[in-house]
Amino acid sequence: MLQQRNGPGTTYTPDTGAALPRNQALRVLVVEDDPHLQEIYKLVISSLPFTVELETADDGYGGLIKAGSKRPHVIIADLMLPGMDGFRMIRSLLDMPETRSTTIYVISALTSAEIQERGGLPEGVQAIVKPAPLALVMRLLSDEQRKLSEASASGGAQSPPLNP
Numbered sequence: 001m002l003q004q005r006n007g008p009g010t011t012y013t014p015d016t017g018a019a020l021p022r023n024q025a026l027r028v029l030v031v032e033d034d035p036h037l038q039e040i041y042k043l044v045i046s047s048l049p050f051t052v053e054l055e056t057a058d059d060g061y062g063g064l065i066k067a068g069s070k071r072p073h074v075i076i077a078d079l080m081l082p083g084m085d086g087f088r089m090i091r092s093l094l095d096m097p098e099t100r101s102t103t104i105y106v107i108s109a110l111t112s113a114e115i116q117e118r119g120g121l122p123e124g125v126q127a128i129v130k131p132a133p134l135a136l137v138m139r140l141l142s143d144e145q146r147k148l149s150e151a152s153a154s155g156g157a158q159s160p161p162l163n164p
Contacts, residue, residue, distance in 0.1 A: 027073045028076065
């Protein structure tokens with residue numbers, strides 16, 4: 001099961017004639033149980049003008065497994081997931097050293113009041129109402145890529161490297 005869940009991801013490289021070094025690729029994990037929304041995220045992310053290594057998971061357990069092995073820079077997650085819900089998954093992610101510094105965006109149809117009724121979100125996790133404006137998703141990922149590039153240029157790192 002782990003092999004199946006940790007299979008090869010999708011790398012989107014813009015057709016610019018110059019490939020970015022592997023450490024410049026933005027690693028993104030989308031945890032969403034709706035296959036149509038997964039496809040929309042893939043289309044949006046593939047149009048970004050930089051390299052993205054995209055992984056997807058259908059549920060909270062799969063999200064934890066992929067996050068632990070792939071160490072994404074950014075996680076986009078739904079809250080209403082089968083099995084382990086997004087609330088529990090996010091709390092677990094923030095307890096894991098591998099993903100403690102990962103940027104997490106929640107995209108959910110739940111209202112702010114409904115999120116609060118269910119215990120709220122940890123500090124630093126940004127919630128966006130579903131359906132999320134695609135331009136906003138693109139801007140957020142572009143901002144994360146810029147931060148990653150700046151950290152790499154200055155010799156810092158935003159998240160631990162794969163296979164330390």
